[in-house]
Amino acid sequence: MQEIVKDLIYDKDGRPIGYLTGYSIWNDMALTTQVASVIMLAQIRGIMPQKEAYTRFASCISPNAITKDNIYLLQILDTIRFIKKIPDTEIVRSITALKSSIGQLQENEIKRIIRLSDKYQPRVKAILGAIS
Structure with missing residues (x-):
């Protein structure tokens, strides 16, 4: 996948x-x-192409x-x-998987993810706080 969007x-x-995000x-x-x-x-600014050859793209802005x-x-x-948009799963299962991923981060990465979350919506910060 990385090679397709390089x-x-x-x-x-x-x-x-x-960077790649989503599905x-x-x-x-x-x-x-x-x-x-x-x-x-996801990118900071601009619009990604909607279609390139046989591949369709969606984009979001990274804060x-x-x-x-x-x-x-x-x-x-x-x-x-x-x-809430993750298909074929329940939110509780997603949070459990995210808790496992965050649990594997080093202490400096946890501090950094908390700092990065400051520019996200309050619900993201709340869920991150509950998970970590």
Whole structure:
């Protein structure tokens, strides 16, 4: 999946300008078994292409700066943000899986994810606080 969107999530210097989120990440985190026909990408600004060859895209805006070090943390926060939209699962099961993912983070990463959550909606911060 990463190879398909490489040109859309990295600039010409190799710095990240976006990241995968949505169904493909939920599938990787074992939150759903469904495979989407749409690839969801997050970036700070701009609009992603809606269709490239045979691939359809959806986009959302990341409220934080995107770096190689924080992409996984932003994906966790996006998963919390869209927790009600995860298909084929219950919210309780999703929270249990997220708790496991967050539990594997190092202490400095937990501090960083808390800082990154400041730019998300209050419900994201509340769920993150309850999980961690």
